[in-house]
Amino acid sequence: MLAALLLAILGQSSFPGPVVTSQGVWVDSRAIGGFTIYAQFPLDQVEELIDGLGHLAQDIQSALGIELGQRPVTVLLFDSQREYQQFLRREFPDAPYRRALYLERSGRAFVLAYRSRELATDLRHEATHALLHTALPMVPLWLDEGLAEYFEAPPGDRVFGHPYYKTVRFWARLGYVPSLNKLEQIARMEEMNGSAYRWSWAWVHFFIHGPVAARQELTDYLRTIQNYGVPGSLAQRTEARLGSLRTLFLEHFRK
Ligand SMILES: [Zn+2]
Missing domain, CATH: 3.40.30.160 (Collagenase ColT, N-terminal domain)
Incomplete structure (x- = not known):
């Protein structure tokens, strides 16, 4: 119809x-x-x-x-x-x-x-x-929602003006880092609750505005998917390239 x-x-x-x-x-x-x-x-x-x-x-x-x-x-x-x-x-x-x-x-x-x-x-x-x-032939759920949350803000608010920004910085100052490994394991939409949306946004923000090499890793990861390759875990790939994600995430949001 x-x-x-x-x-x-x-x-x-x-x-x-x-x-x-x-x-x-x-x-x-x-x-x-x-x-x-x-x-x-x-x-x-x-x-x-x-x-x-x-x-x-x-x-x-x-x-x-x-x-x-x-x-x-x-x-x-x-x-x-x-x-x-x-x-x-x-x-x-x-x-x-x-x-x-x-x-x-x-x-x-x-x-x-x-x-x-x-x-x-x-x-x-x-x-x-x-x-x-x-x-892309497939988009991991956390990344799909994290990117949609990121780009839903008007262009001028995407870096510092998103409603999640303050909360994520608050938790980062307390030393809290959401697990990217856990987000990557989310397989069903029902598992995407409010905090999963927020932490997915936070990792997307890290990949886009954090270390240049992290953004390059995200690009490589997406290109692998685009070419129907097996991308593996973004968290593991990025750690292998840059070292501790925990440290880098805290540095990014404490700046
Ligand atoms: Zn959505």
Whole structure:
């Protein structure tokens, strides 16, 4: 049904302008930075957000040193929670309910969200998942969520302005270092609780903004995955290259 519905959307060449499809009215659309966006409200109302989305792929590529895929991502933006919920119930009845979602169906990537105060954050988070999955045959859960949490912040807040930053620094000053080995062993989404999200973000921050060699190791690790190799443990690889991760993590967050 989704395929038919999207054909109904994609078959329309009359954008911009209201288009009635089986799931309602899309009043605007835009193709930007690998995303094709359909919205139930005029996109100029969220211009800054759409601009940021246009730069997201480039931000991710520069931070991680990998090329992202060419597979297009379809973004559907709903005017209200009600419209969003109705659509989900009809088209993705097996999807878990969240404020925004990244989904794959028949090899196609979708990001769904509705207009709310959290739209910008939600959209950057789910769009990050979508872009990572267009580039990599698999993404370890902790890293998938850690990167989505990292890039969900607006660009100016990613280094020092993320809500997790203060908490992680507080714990680092007390000498606490979350175990990257343990995060790497998380295999099911249900195991990703609030603190797992925060510590995953912290390790991503370390890899992106910590020692240059750590970032290079992350790039090598991701390229191994991209080439369908067996990457092994990122924690073990990085320790073999740089020495004690515990010491380096504390240095990074105590700075
Ligand atoms: Zn996520």
